[in-house]
Amino acid sequence: MKKILDLPKVLQDLVRALEEYLDQILSTRERTLPVKIKSLNQNTILTWNIYPEPQSEIKKIFTQLKEIISHILEQPLDGELIHSELRKGRILDGGINAFSIIQGFSWDLYLYQPETFVYFRLLHESTLDITNEWISIDIDLIENSAWFVE
DSSP: OOOGGGSOHHHHHHHHHHHHHHHHHOTTSEEOSSOEEEEETTEEEEEEEEEOSSGGGHHHHHHHHHHHHHHHHTSOOSEEEEEEEESSEEEEETTEEEEEEEEEEEEEEEETTTTEEEEEEEEEEEOTTSSSEEEEEEEEEEETOGGGOO
């Protein structure tokens, strides 16, 4: 398993900022603790699932998480950043509609040194009947990405 210190600096900064913020606001609330990090070959994923209680706080927390991520990723760095906003969506699991996306943001980051592609997702999700809502943060890191092959 990859450790946080093995990640590119921008990701180290992001993970630290997210963990610090989540520790402050969710000390008594359920979330994945600490961030889940899994690696296989030259691919690494980082993920958090956040379940705010009361659910009425979810939009405020979602907005603050978006600001933290944007602040770190949109600073000058040796690479290219693409930012997108999702207004609504769904998650299909095996072709079956499993969850709804209420709102989301994604960032595609191409780091020139090291030659790495990073895909970030921040999603406000719900069950199909919207009886349960949560926030997920997912980061996919692909080292030696084919994007850099000439």
